[in-house]
Amino acid sequence: MQKTDEFVDLLKVLIRSPSVVGAEHSFFRVLQRELEERGARVNWYEGLLVAQGSKPGTAMFSAHIDRHGLVCTGPNEFQYAAFVAGNRSDLLGNSVSEKLMRKIVDRFQAVPVTAYEPWSGSYFGSGVIKRTYVCEYRNNLIFEVEGLEHLVAGTPVAFTDHLSIRGGILSAQLDNVLTAAHLVHLFALGFEGTAFFTAQEEAGSSWRYLLEWFRRFNGGTDKLVVVDTSPYPDRATADRQEVVLRRRDVNAAFHPETTAMLEALCRQQDISFGYKDAYIEEQNRLALAQGIEPQSLGSTEMGRIAAASNGFVQGTTLQIPTTGYHTMEESSTMASNQAFSRLLALIGQQYGAF
Numbered sequence: 001m002q003k004t005d006e007f008v009d010l011l012k013v014l015i016r017s018p019s020v021v022g023a024e025h026s027f028f029r030v031l032q033r034e035l036e037e038r039g040a041r042v043n044w045y046e047g048l049l050v051a052q053g054s055k056p057g058t059a060m061f062s063a064h065i066d067r068h069g070l071v072c073t074g075p076n077e078f079q080y081a082a083f084v085a086g087n088r089s090d091l092l093g094n095s096v097s098e099k100l101m102r103k104i105v106d107r108f109q110a111v112p113v114t115a116y117e118p119w120s121g122s123y124f125g126s127g128v129i130k131r132t133y134v135c136e137y138r139n140n141l142i143f144e145v146e147g148l149e150h151l152v153a154g155t156p157v158a159f160t161d162h163l164s165i166r167g168g169i170l171s172a173q174l175d176n177v178l179t180a181a182h183l184v185h186l187f188a189l190g191f192e193g194t195a196f197f198t199a200q201e202e203a204g205s206s207w208r209y210l211l212e213w214f215r216r217f218n219g220g221t222d223k224l225v226v227v228d229t230s231p232y233p234d235r236a237t238a239d240r241q242e243v244v245l246r247r248r249d250v251n252a253a254f255h256p257e258t259t260a261m262l263e264a265l266c267r268q269q270d271i272s273f274g275y276k277d278a279y280i281e282e283q284n285r286l287a288l289a290q291g292i293e294p295q296s297l298g299s300t301e302m303g304r305i306a307a308a309s310n311g312f313v314q315g316t317t318l319q320i321p322t323t324g325y326h327t328m329e330e331s332s333t334m335a336s337n338q339a340f341s342r343l344l345a346l347i348g349q350q351y352g353a354f
Contacts, residue, residue: 079142225318
């Protein structure tokens with residue numbers, strides 16, 4: 001990776017800047033500063049920040065910038081922000097499954113948190129999660145936090161986080177500040193194309209903001225590359241590939257030529273890759289043989305926008321393999337990040353964005 005130390009310093013800054021689902025405005029401000037310092041022209045739209053160089057119509061990348069956290073919903077009562085932002089409550093008939101709530105309920109015990117003002121990012125205090133439970137009357141996940149009893153409803157609360165680097169492994173709440181940092185860093189390397197930074201992906205809404213931008217200017221594309229992290233169950237499985245490609249997700253098939261171009265670049269540069277949809281399909285074959293319920297192919301921003309736009313906006317995904325999905329210890333290797341950074345630059349060069 002070119003300018004590796006600069007990338008790591010940037011990642012540390014971005015990880016320390018809160019960006020809870022539905023309260024990303026203050027993070028957009030941080031991004032704007034970092035992007036403009038690297039020569040990008042930045043414009044804000046609802047739920048979307050667009051950074052462009054002198055050749056905006058060449059390469060196009062997109063990364064979501066929201067991270068999981070909490071939001072105050074009453075006196076010393078907090079809920080999972082993604083559920084609130086996505087209006088997923090039992091009252092609306094779109095409730096979160098009990099299986100998902102039980103999966104999350106013990107994930108954040110004793111985790112330190114920080115409250116902030118959503119527009120400016122001003123510090124509102126810190127605390128520690130003391131109790132998490134499912135409210136039987138509302139069928140919803142409730143958090144109690146020690147130290148933030150003074151907050152009013154609507155205040156976002158981020159998981160307090162910092163970057164750890166040990167033995168060539170980067171660890172933090174990486175989804176999806178990691179690939180967002182890569183796109184910012186790309187401008188420092190001379191990128192002159194377009195980078196989109198979307199809000200509320202974890203609530204399933206980011207594709208709407210992105211599609212509206214393309215509709216606004218009446219210009220579709222088939223070369224959008226959506227970047228993100230991709231979870232695997234353990235380090236050995238994640239390390240089978242340096243980067244992750246996809247041919248499709250549960251929503252739609254991706255643009256085959258764009259996907260093939262990424263695969264060709266990987267082969268030319270000796271970057272190891274795996275197809276996540278093929279991996280999931282193989283795992284499902286094994287699961288069915290054992291009478292285990294198969295898993296979904298997963299839902300991505302690329303698949304959502306491709307399906308909703310009827311192909312007006314198309315492209316593919318490029319992801320970094322990680323372990324510890326949606327925890328404070330999500331991890332990726334420095335080797336994967338170096339390969340990912342190199343591939344972003346190669347894609348940009350392929351489209352004439354440098």
